[in-house]
Amino acid sequence: MNPPSGPLRGLRVLDACDALAVYATKLLVNLGAEVIRLEPPGGDPMRQYPPVIDGISTYFEHFNAGKRSVSLDLSNEEGVGWLERLVASCNAVVESGQAGELLSARVGRQRLCASRPGLVLISVTPFGLHGPQAAQRGGDLIAAAESGLLALNGRPDAPPYRPGGEQAAHMAGLLAANAALLGLFEQQRSGRGCHVEVPVNFAAALSTLQTANANFYTWHGRVPQRRGMGTAAYRSLCRARDGWVVLIALPGQWEKLVRLMAEHGAAGDLVDEAYQDAEHRVAQADRINALIEAFTRRFHKQELSALAQAAGVACTPVNGVADIAADPYLTQRGFFRDVEHPGWGRGVSYPAPPWHFAERELGTREPAACAGADNRAVWIEELGMDGATPAAHGGEAAP
Amino acid sequence: MSERADAWLPLRGVRVLDFTWMIAGPLGTRLLANFGADVIKVESYNRVDRIRETGPHPDGPWSYNEDGSFNDVNLCKRSLLLNLNFPQGQAIARQLAAVSDVVMANFTGDRLDRWGLGFADLARVRPDIIVLNMPVFESQGERRRWGGIGTHINGLAGISSISGYEGDPPFGLGPLYPDFSGNPFHATAAILAALIERDRGAGAQFIEVSQYESTASLLGPALLTYAAGGGEPERRGNHSARACPHNVYPAAGEDRWIAIAVETDDEWTALCRAFDREVWRDDARFARLPERLRHEAALDELIAAETCRWTAPELAARLQAAGVPAAPVNQLDGVLADPWYRGEYFYEQQGPEGCVFTTHGEPIRPAGERQPVQRAPLLGEHTDAIVRQLLGIPASETDELYAGGVLG
Structure with missing residues (x-):
């Protein structure tokens, strides 16, 4: 493993997250922390999560690339003792799961925190650690539903749907990473530790802040609904020759849009001054949308986006995953990074970290480690545990 | 608010000069402010934050200071009115x-450079400054002036393409999701890490969070699957490849739904028992996850025939008591009616101009408790304090700056 680079180099984080917040520790890897994933004997169940390609879970691989891995059997006292030794070497522990199944719930939070004075402990649970719902179960779908996020998506005549790609869990992971960083900032300054919790349902609720701003209801009794294509006056999705674009004339862009359409002989009567009045445009929304879509249908989505942006009109293609993978702009920006995975036997494009630190390469070019790959290095060579008692790490041979 | 005195404020002593507007930037600086940073939000009458106008607004005379969304994303900040089109x-x-630790902006590409506030300019006055820009595309280069809002980025970054049902147009999401997720919180994570490194002696750092890239990052597994030869993901609505049943089902009432997410065989057994349908458990079609996934449509139909006899909150409570992950598909009124959300998530604040704001909460809970916050600032509320006390500009000069429209 290459020595970690990046702003968090030298800081060690123990990763005891399930799918609810595993994105948090991935972000810490991308910022240069040394992240050690704790797996049960036999390996983390996430290693089987679909899709599995050539025996490798892309889900596990994405979230765990660049982490180290140790295995540990926490069902016996010896294993818990090993955990204490490991935590003593860590700056932070990030854990997620059902409240009763968290690492800190299994071994005792006091005991965990006593292992390392000044420990930063971040606990992510579906509904919080306290309160009436703490014992309830849930994952991404349940948090999206309960928080009000799910109800806002879809057309009125079909069931509402959750955001694709487990976004409630991503929200929780994002906030948990920030919580860990707040804690680490203070720890590095003052030595103080903290215990911070992030309920997934509250994290998901944050993403409704504008569309379902609470004051719509408290002031006006209004309950925002899902609306599919939107209302005629607020439509943004238009057909292109090869798919769809999002085209919105933002404040100050109406005249630019009309000028662009006129250049292509497609503006019709939209050049009339009457249309400069926003209320008139709302009244004529159906007619305007028909003219705009007759225009957008002439172009490919990428071509139209470039044309509109050059004219000062906010327009983007609706990209599929294949479009993103093939986007030369992203390639030129270094959004993908070739990683050699021994299981795939070839370089595969992994998404790079979501930020650019000027003139530095952050994050990892390593794949995910095998379960227990660092058992020998961590347990025996670094922590000096007795390798002859493999009960603690579940008997998995250290390489 | 006196509660703030005892609150966990690890960023106390950190100052953020905040040029961001709308939501994606301000929600990020809100997190920094909620945890103790002195965030100075810069606006001018020439360039008032447009989020002050998007609503909701209370009934009564219209005011810049009473927008529900603005007051939500600008908690705990100070407000400065400063016109950047003047050299002064x-x-x-x-x-x-020069007296800030962090400068943050989310204009299209090179706007800060054109004001003489680019990274090089700022590093000259503060050699360890952290500058973060979050353009839709890039700060330099061909697409530096390309723009868009959260709705565009939902489409651009692929969120719309993996949400919803096969065959439907890519409606995407109701919320401008990128504004609330990767864009603000990738940005703050980068800033916090840079602050840790700065405390160890690092020099100035420029960070760019491209909103396209930052949001596409949230599709990670789908992108890696494609790269590894797994093709494009199907749009599976509420279904999951690793759990079944996993969907929203109709509940009693008009357009009422309940979400059920069975991840384990134990939860499946518990579900059958909770519905008094032990016969499902013994049905070979539903024995284990692979069989249930294969017969998902039939299973969904059987469950829907049961769920529609209950109200969503009643059934969710019954299922949860049996150990089955379930929740009502809440709308805003349902969330606000929940005493746990009202007491532990939402804040209620008396605005100085009369209305009471209900603002969304801080999901980061130190010691498991709600973080106390202060209301958002009035437009220009702190201009005087900032230029006179913080910068020490004498009244004789500030009077002139006000008169010339540079301040206020």
């Missing part, structure tokens, strides 16, 4: 940068 305004901004 730009000079004051550089003076502020």
Whole structure:
């Protein structure tokens, strides 16, 4: 493993997250922390999560690339003792799961925190650690539903749907990473530790802040609904020759849009001054949308986006995953990074970290480690545990 | 608010010069402010934050200071009115940068450079400054002036393509999701890490969070699957490849739904028992996850025939008591009616101009408790305090700056 680079180099984080917040520790890897994933004997169940390609879970691989891995059997006292030794070497522990199944719930939070004075402990649970719902179960779908996020998506005549790609869990992971960083900032300054919790349902609720701003209801009794294509006056999705674009004339862009359409002989009567009045445009929304879509249908989505942006009109293609993978702009920006995975036997494009630190390469070019790959290095060579008692790490041979 | 005195404020002593507007930037600086940073939000009458106008607004006389969304994303900040189109305004901004740790902006590409507030300009006045820009595409280069809002980025970054049902147009999401997720919180994570490194002696750092890239990052597994030869993901609505049943089902009432997410065989057994349908458990079609996934449509139909006899909250409570992950598909009124959300998530604040704001909460809970916060600032509320006390500009000069429209 290459020595970690990046702003968090030298800081060690123990990763005891399930799918609810595993994105948090991935972000810490991308910022240069040394992240050690704790797996049960036999390996983390996430290693089987679909899709599995050539025996490798892309889900596990994405979230765990660049982490180290140790295995540990926490069902016996010896294993818990090993955990204490490991935590003593860590700056932070990030854990997620059902409240009763968290690492800190299994071994005792006091005991965990006593292992390392000044420990930063971040606990992510579906509904919080306290309160009436703490014992309830849930994952991404349940948090999206309960928080009000799910109800806002879809057309009125079909069931509402959750955001694709487990976004409630991503929200929780994002906030948990920030919580860990707040804690680490203070720890590095003052030595103080903290215990911070992030309920997934509250994290998901944050993403409704504008569309379902609470004051719509408290002031006006209004309950925002899902609306599919939107209302005629607020439509943004238009057909292109090869798919769809999002085209919105933002404040100050109406005249630019009309000028662009006129250049292509497609503006019709939209050049009339009457249309400069926003209320008139709302009244004529159906007619305007028909003219705009007759225009957008002439172009490919990428071509139209470039044309509109050059004219000062906010327009983007609706990209599929294949479009993103093939986007030369992203390639030129270094959004993908070739990683050699021994299981795939070839370089595969992994998404790079979501930020650019000027003139530095952050994050990892390593794949995910095998379960227990660092058992020998961590347990025996670094922590000096007795390798002859493999009960603690579940008997998995250290390489 | 006196509660703030005892609150966990690890960023106390950190100052952020905040040029961001709308939501994606301000929600990020809100997190920094909620945890103790002195965030100075810069606006001018020439460039008032447009989020002050998007609503909701209370009934009664219209005010810049009473927008529900603005007051939500600007908790705990200070407000400065400074016109950056004047050279004197730009000079004051550089003076502020010199006493700040972080400068953040989310304009299209090179707007800060054109005001003489680019990274090189700021690093000259503050050699360890952290500058973060979050353009839709890039700060330099061909697409530096390309723009868009959260709705565009939902489409651009692929969120719309993996949400919803096969065959439907890519409606995407109701919320401008990128504004609330990767864009603000990738940005703050980068800033916090850079602050840790700065405390160890690192020099100035420029960070760019491209909103396209930052949002596409949230599709990670789908992108890696495609790269590894797994093709494009199907749009599976509420279904999951690793759990079944996993969907929203109709509940009693008009357009009422309940979400059920069975991840384990134990939860499946518990579900059958909770519905008094032990016969499902013994049905070979539903024995284990692979069989249930294969017969998902039939299973969904059987469950829907049961769920529609209950109200969503009743059934969710019954299922949860049996150990089955379930929740009502809440709308805003349902969330606000929940005493746990009202007491532990939402804040209620008396605005100085009369209305009571209900603002969304801080999901980061130190010691498991709600973080206390202060209301968002009035437009220009702290201009005087910032230029006189923080920068020490004498009243004789500030009077002139006000008169000339540089301040206020």
